[in-house]
Amino acid sequence: MKDAVRDQSYDGVLVYERGQAVDSMRILHRNREGAEEERLVSLSGPPHEVVRNNGTVSCYFPESHSVIVQKNQPPSLFPGWIHNADETSRLYRFVTLGRDRLANRDATIIGIQPRHAFRYGYRLWIDDATYLLLKSDVVNSRGSALEQIFFTQLTAPADIPDGDLAPSMQNQDYQRVENTGELTATESQEEVTKTHWQAHWLPEGFTLREHEVKTIPAHQMPVENLTYSDGIAVISVFVEKTDQSQEPLQGFSMVGAVSTYSMLIGDHQITAVGEVPPLTVRQIASSMAPAP
Numbered sequence: 001m002k003d004a005v006r007d008q009s010y011d012g013v014l015v016y017e018r019g020q021a022v023d024s025m026r027i028l029h030r031n032r033e034g035a036e037e038e039r040l041v042s043l044s045g046p047p048h049e050v051v052r053n054n055g056t057v058s059c060y061f062p063e064s065h066s067v068i069v070q071k072n073q074p075p076s077l078f079p080g081w082i083h084n085a086d087e088t089s090r091l092y093r094f095v096t097l098g099r100d101r102l103a104n105r106d107a108t109i110i111g112i113q114p115r116h117a118f119r120y121g122y123r124l125w126i127d128d129a130t131y132l133l134l135k136s137d138v139v140n141s142r143g144s145a146l147e148q149i150f151f152t153q154l155t156a157p158a159d160i161p162d163g164d165l166a167p168s169m170q171n172q173d174y175q176r177v178e179n180t181g182e183l184t185a186t187e188s189q190e191e192v193t194k195t196h197w198q199a200h201w202l203p204e205g206f207t208l209r210e211h212e213v214k215t216i217p218a219h220q221m222p223v224e225n226l227t228y229s230d231g232i233a234v235i236s237v238f239v240e241k242t243d244q245s246q247e248p249l250q251g252f253s254m255v256g257a258v259s260t261y262s263m264l265i266g267d268h269q270i271t272a273v274g275e276v277p278p279l280t281v282r283q284i285a286s287s288m289a290p291a292p
Contacts, residue, residue, distance in 0.1 A: 001124070004131040007031050011164075012103070012154035013043065018147040018256025030160040039165045049167045060167050066175045088231040091115055091205040100125055102134045103151040112232065118203035118280040119233050120146065120257060130156045138257035138275055147256030196224055197239045197268075201287035203280060205230035228274075228284070235274030235284060242269050252278050261285045 009030045016023045024043040029036070040050040049060045059068045097109040105127050112122040123145075125135035135150035196213070210227040224239040242248055248269055249262035260273040261281040265288060272285035 001126050001131050001133050004127075005029075005133055006036065008130060008132065008156055009158065009160050010130075010132060010154060010156045011160060012151045014149060014151055016147075016149045018258070021255070024152075028160055028164055030165060032159065037165050039167070041168075049169070051165070051167050053165070058167070060169055060174065062169055064175075065173065066177055068177045087205070091119075091230055092121075092232065097123065103154045105129065105134060105154065107134050116204050117277075118283075119230065119276050122232070125150070127154075132156065140277070147258075196291060197226065197237075197288055198291045199226070199228065199237065199284050199287050200289055201283055202228060203230070203276075206233075206235065209234075233274060233276055235272060235276060235281065237284060237288060238269075238271045238273075239288065240269050242267050252282070254278060265289070 009032075011028050012026070014025050014027055016025070023045060026041040026043060028039045030038070035054075037053040038051070042048050047062050051058045051060070055071055057070045059070075061067070092115060093111075093113040095111045095113065097111045100107050100109055102125050106129070107125040107127055110124045110126060112124065114121050121139045121141075121143075123135075123137040123139060124133060126132070127134050132154070134154065135148065137145040138147050139145055198208075206228045207230075208226060209229045210225075212225045213222050214225070215222050221241045221243070226237045226239075228235045228237070242264065248264050249271065250264065251262065253260045257275045258273060259276060259278040259281045260271065261278065262269065262271045263285055264270070270285045270288050272281040272288075274281055
């Protein structure tokens with residue numbers, strides 16, 4: 001499945017449910033001789049399109065006549081499941097839950113059940129013919145779905161024409177905004193250890209995977225971002241010096257399966273966010289401290 005969402009070409013309609021919010025979009029993905037290209041078109045809410053190619057992501061917003069261009073973005077709409085199968089199977093059980101039919105395609109349902117607390121489980125519907133992910137549920141300890149993403153239509157053509165991957169508003173007069181930030185650390189293993197802050201408590205299996213310090217538009221101070229993962233779940237921690245002119249963020253928020261906890265440690269704002277239970281992000285945020 002992990003290879004299929006990257007290596008195959010497909011065209012479909014996705015629905016994303018989180019809490020009371022429901023969004024739909026069309027996704028076109030092409031892999032031609034190892035080069036990935038992707039286009040997302042919103043079908044609900046404010047119109048926008050996202051085009052990804054050659055390591056660049058361009059977000060088009062017709063209402064504001066603007067396009068935001070970013071680099072070094074995640075490689076796909078779908079998560080890159082399972083970095084290391086042996087390590088992941090120590091943390092999760094993989095079970096076959098049965099069979100189903102979705103988007104007019106036969107599928108096998110796989111359950112990913114956490115062996116330890118502080119994380120959620122997953123249900124995956126995998127297409128029998130193409131191994132593409134047809135549906136994904138994030139589930140709590142009671143087995144209730146907190147959020148879902150699923151195809152209502154899906155085809156897997158051998159190729160997708162260039163024109164289908166081009167934004168519909170590319171010839172219009174749009175204001176171009178470069179949003180690259182100021183990267184002062186990379187995700188190489190050598191530099192990952194050079195964090196300014198670090199978590200002194202993490203759930204079993206979570207390790208630091210990425211570390212960035214960048215300037216984000218609308219922020220005067222640099223923001224440090226530490227990304228932790230257990231191979232499936234991902235938690236990001238953002239650390240920035242407080243702005244005395246703004247009210248600091250404190251407390252919980254939750255949308256679908258994504259939990260956020262913010263707090264102050266000294267004169268720094270700490271925010272932890274991830275597809276994990278609220279207790280997990282609170283304990284990680286509370287454990288943050290400057291590295292010696």
